[in-house]
Amino acid sequence: MTHASDVIxxxxxxxxxxxxxxxxxxxxxxxxxQAVADLSFTQPTTVQSRVIPLALxxxxxxxxxxxxxxxxxxxKTAAFLLPVLHxxxxxxxxxxxKQAEEWNEKVVQALxxxxxxxxxxxxxxxxxxxxxxxxxxxALILCPTRELAQQVANDAIDLVKHCRGLRIACxxxxxxxxxxxxxxxxxxxVVATPGRLLxxxxxxxxxxxxxxxxxxxxxxxxxxxxxADDLAxxxxxxxxxxxxxxxxxxxxxxxxxxxxxxxxxxxRVQVDSPQERHSNIKQTLFWADNLHHKRKLLDxxxxxxxxxxxxxxxxxxxxxxxxxxxxxxxxxxxxxxxxALSQGLRNRRLNALRDGMVQILVATDVAARGIDVPNISHxxxxxxxxxxxxxxHRIGRTGRAGRDGIAITFAExxxxxxxxxxxxxTKQTLNAEMIPGLExxxxxPRPAGPGEQRRFxxxxxxxxxxxxxxxxxxxxxxxxxxxxxxxxxxxKAARDR
Numbered sequence: 001m002t003h004a005s006d007v008i009x010x011x012x013x014x015x016x017x018x019x020x021x022x023x024x025x026x027x028x029x030x031x032x033x034q035a036v037a038d039l040s041f042t043q044p045t046t047v048q049s050r051v052i053p054l055a056l057x058x059x060x061x062x063x064x065x066x067x068x069x070x071x072x073x074x075x076k077t078a079a080f081l082l083p084v085l086h087x088x089x090x091x092x093x094x095x096x097x098k099q100a101e102e103w104n105e106k107v108v109q110a111l112x113x114x115x116x117x118x119x120x121x122x123x124x125x126x127x128x129x130x131x132x133x134x135x136x137x138x139a140l141i142l143c144p145t146r147e148l149a150q151q152v153a154n155d156a157i158d159l160v161k162h163c164r165g166l167r168i169a170c171x172x173x174x175x176x177x178x179x180x181x182x183x184x185x186x187x188x189x190v191v192a193t194p195g196r197l198l199x200x201x202x203x204x205x206x207x208x209x210x211x212x213x214x215x216x217x218x219x220x221x222x223x224x225x226x227x228a229d230d231l232a233x234x235x236x237x238x239x240x241x242x243x244x245x246x247x248x249x250x251x252x253x254x255x256x257x258x259x260x261x262x263x264x265x266x267x268r269v270q271v272d273s274p275q276e277r278h279s280n281i282k283q284t285l286f287w288a289d290n291l292h293h294k295r296k297l298l299d300x301x302x303x304x305x306x307x308x309x310x311x312x313x314x315x316x317x318x319x320x321x322x323x324x325x326x327x328x329x330x331x332x333x334x335x336x337x338x339x340a341l342s343q344g345l346r347n348r349r350l351n352a353l354r355d356g357m358v359q360i361l362v363a364t365d366v367a368a369r370g371i372d373v374p375n376i377s378h379x380x381x382x383x384x385x386x387x388x389x390x391x392x393h394r395i396g397r398t399g400r401a402g403r404d405g406i407a408i409t410f411a412e413x414x415x416x417x418x419x420x421x422x423x424x425x426t427k428q429t430l431n432a433e434m435i436p437g438l439e440x441x442x443x444x445p446r447p448a449g450p451g452e453q454r455r456f457x458x459x460x461x462x463x464x465x466x467x468x469x470x471x472x473x474x475x476x477x478x479x480x481x482x483x484x485x486x487x488x489x490x491x492k493a494a495r496d497r
Contacts, residue, residue: 026052028082029089031162036082039158045075047271048082054267055083055245065266066245067259071396074271077155080215080245084139085156087213088188089163091138096165135169135184135206139213140238141191142231144221146172146343147350151372152217153191171196171206174343181205194222194230201237208237216262219248219255220389228258235262249389281399283407285419285430287440294410295326296438298382301408302332302360308377309353312362313394315383323382324362334360365390371397381409384418388425413442 023036023044044052047070054064070076106118143149153170160166169187171180173196184190184206190197200206214234216222222231244263248255251268259266288294298312312327314320317338324336335349335358352358354373361371365385379398385391399405409430411419423429434440 026082027056028052029086029163031089032082032086032159034162035159036078038161045079047074047076047269048079050269050271051076051079052083054269055080055243056086063243065243065263066269067251067255067263067266068245068247068269068271069249069251070247070269070271071249071392076247077152077217078159080141080217080247081152081156081159084141084189084213084215085159085163085166088138089160089166092163092165092188133185134204135187135190136210137169137184137187137190137206137208138210139189139215140197140208140211140234141189141215141217142194142197142222142234143191143217144193144225144227145366146174146193146346147366147371148218149191149193150347156189156191171200172343174346194227194234198230198233208234209240211238211240212242214238214241214244214262216244216246219246219258220250220252221393223254223258224387231258231262249392280403281395281405281407283395283409283428283430285409285411285432286435287432287442288410288412289440289442290412293438293440294382294412297410297435298380299330300435300438301378301380302327304378306377307359308375309356309358309373310360310378310380311371311376311394311397312360312380312382313385314362314364315386317364319383320362320364327360327362332360333358334362337361337363337366339364339366365394372400373397374400374403376400377405379405379407381407384409384411384415384422388422391422392426 023033023041026044026049028036047068051066051068054066068076068079070079103118103120110117141149141152143152149172150170153168156168160168166189167185167187169180169183169190171184171190171192173193175196177200180196181200184200190206197206201208216231222228244266246255246259246263246266251270286297288297301307302310302312312323312334314323317340320336320338324334327334335352337346337349341349349358349361350371353361353371356375376398379395381391381394385394395405395407398407409419419430
């Protein structure tokens with residue numbers, strides 16, 4: 001959705017650019033239009049104007065299963081929330097109308113017979129076991145991380161503020177079971193992570209046989225975190241659904257295979273390509289000789305007075321905690337966020353970031369998706385991501401809602417292969433810069449000539465294996481002394497879930 005003061009520029013090919021320019025022309029319910037206006041959004045983004053008409057399930061047109069590829073910050077959450085909420089709202093209104101007619105008929109019959117008028121049943125406390133009834137939602141949205149699920153649920157709550165009787169529930173791990181069970185009562189739309197959802201289903205606190213709409217958000221991340229089996233189980237439990245939508249960063253072969261298993265002849269919608277991503281984010285690379293040099297570069301950047309709020313990404317949970325502690329000792333307002341923390345602590349730290357009480361968030365990739373804080377002006381890749389796709393999601397935490405952002409990547413010479421992989425994936429070159437007084441002592445990679453494959457030049461000075469003469473360390477994978485060079489970073493990195 002486009003903010004009144006910020007126009008989102010999402011690149012798309014001319015033949016794919018949608019002509020729809022207002023939310024009213026999309027045919028959405030007036031209650032949703034009013035909620036969108038209250039949020040100061042005036043114009044649908046490209047992904048919204050293309051997906052919403054296809055996703056709307058009307059009686060006079062067939063239902064479309066959709067596979068959508070779109071960049072972060074392009075408004076894809078509203079692209080699947082608005083059509084799903086529209087249909088649920090119409091069904092709720094039809095149900096309420098039918099109930100009202102039945103009630104009026106009871107009143108008329110009582111009056112005709114001279115009997116006492118019927119009384120409406122009192123609302124029962126859902127937290128009491130004798131009043132418990134398993135939830136039967138009409139729509140289910142699956143997210144790979146707790147933070148993303150909570151963000152989507154909050155967006156859905158904002159959109160239904162004018163929709164009477166339409167309830168939203170969020171089901172994630174790390175939260176008390178009784179509280180989540182109580183919130184599931186009469187919920188029409190459930191946003192969940194797969195693990196906790198299946199736990200509640202197996203304990204018969206929720207039934208999924210009435211689900212009409214299944215949305216899989218960040219399908220690529222789902223597979224990365226090992227949720228393939230859980231997705232297959234949810235697919236079986238919701239086999240009677242009408243529509244399935246899957247959103248992913250790319251149409252990689254594994255995503256296509258997943259779509260073939262859970263969708264019926266899906267229609268693909270690709271709003272942008274890797275070459276067109278994040279045109280409003282300046283991406284810069286700084287080469288570092290070692291970890292100590294990298295720490296100095298980060299400290300220099302964090303003292304920039306133009307930084308409103310920033311996220312510093314670390315590779316592992318241990319690095320995340322250590323770096324946050326170092327920044328706190330250096331006088332920065334910083335906290336750590338990773339998967340080993342309790343959900344309550346993660347929520348408090350995210351809320352502190354949103355409220356402006358924290359300036360720097362040091363996080364692992366658990367925070368690369370699901371954080372929507374408009375004031376994040378800078379993203380720092382202190383540790384490189386394990387997968388190239390995660391780089392795109394990391395830098396997507398800045399430059400949101402049409403704003404400009406800055407993404408800084410620090411890399412050691414041993415990580416140059418990862419930098420090339422990131423450039424190959426994004427089809428963009430990370431321009432290397434230097435800070436006066438903090439220049440790397442080793443020679444930077446030379447640019448490739450016309451028609452020449454890019455490669456790194458040999459370091460100048462003494463032979464690279466002559467450590468006593470001041471040569472550079474041996475390279476990994478190019479015939480150097482692997483034992484002396486130390487273990488590969490990927491072998492040491494702990495995967496954060």
